[in-house]
Amino acid sequence: MALLDDLLDDEVSAALRRDLDEHLNGCEHCFITMNTTRQTIEFYANRELYPLPEPIRERLHSAIMDKCRKC
Amino acid sequence: METIQSPGTEEVHPDVALVARAREGDLQAFETLVRQYDRQVFRIAQHITQNKEDAEDVVQDAFLKAYEKLHQFQGNSKFYTWLVRIAVNESLMRLRKRRTGKMVSIDEDVETEEGSMPRDLADWGPDPEQMYGQSELAEILRKTIQGLPPGFRVVFTLRDVEGLSTDETAEALGLSVPAVKSRLLRARLQLRERLSRYFRKKNGDGVK
Numbered sequence: 711m712a713l714l715d716d717l718l719d720d721e722v723s724a725a726l727r728r729d730l731d732e733h734l735n736g737c738e739h740c741f742i743t744m745n746t747t748r749q750t751i752e753f754y755a756n757r758e759l760y761p762l763p764e765p766i767r768e769r770l771h772s773a774i775m776d777k778c779r780k781c
Numbered sequence: 782m783e784t785i786q787s788p789g790t791e792e793v794h795p796d797v798a799l800v801a802r803a804r805e806g807d808l809q810a811f812e813t814l815v816r817q818y819d820r821q822v823f824r825i826a827q828h829i830t831q832n833k834e835d836a837e838d839v840v841q842d843a844f845l846k847a848y849e850k851l852h853q854f855q856g857n858s859k860f861y862t863w864l865v866r867i868a869v870n871e872s873l874m875r876l877r878k879r880r881t882g883k884m885v886s887i888d889e890d891v892e893t894e895e896g897s898m899p900r901d902l903a904d905w906g907p908d909p910e911q912m913y914g915q916s917e918l919a920e921i922l923r924k925t926i927q928g929l930p931p932g933f934r935v936v937f938t939l940r941d942v943e944g945l946s947t948d949e950t951a952e953a954l955g956l957s958v959p960a961v962k963s964r965l966l967r968a969r970l971q972l973r974e975r976l977s978r979y980f981r982k983k984n985g986d987g988v989k
Contacts, residue, residue: 711966711970712962712966715962715965715966715969718969719947742903742904743970743973745904746904746905746973746976746977747969747970747973749905749909750969750972750973750976751941751969753909753918753922753976754922754926754937754941754942754972755941755942755944757919757922757942758919759824759827759828760827760833761820762819762820762823762837762840766837767819770819770837770840770841771812771815771816771819773841774815774840774841774844774845774848775808775811775812775815777845778808778811778845778848779808781848781849
């Protein structure tokens, strides 16, 4: 599994990548695990969170800078 | 005035000059750093606390703490990595407050066996994004990551969501590189396993 993780992170040598690709072609378990893990990462990486609204951002900046001035 | 020189031909990150000026009392320089990184800090805090009000508080507290501790910043790491470390600690403190004082640390529950080996073999096809509405999928993702132990959630957030390198994540969390890799692997597998429960069920495959 750690090797598949390295493959996901593109942290394997070309030779090892060839070996792992060959393994993935013949191993359904690893193939599915790899694909669904990749999808999992993509879901969270693309997930939209609540953005910081500009008025709140400005309020936070003012509060931070006011307190810094008093430090 | 303190001069900033880089060894050899190595480029100096623009933050280094801003930090040096802020250390000397230049508040405008510090405000530039705040404006540069507030959104990232807010996002990281939101991922960890899963609560936008807490994340707003973390932004304020993390920058204030950074300002107070600026003299401790050694400069051998990036300012952003150092700031992330503060923001993660503040976020974990917020989580602790929500749990009425129970300790929350990045080492909590990481000894679990869950996710150490993949079990669920089901594929998700054709496309979970097509099967669920945007808000329904967002809720599934929120509930799923919320169930992850903080020690895994933080590593996954920094590495896979915010795109920090393994080294930067290790530095920000005070963990070794092998520990980050091990936690990341288990976080990914646990999330995948938990998401499979939703996506398989919807396919009508049932749950193993």
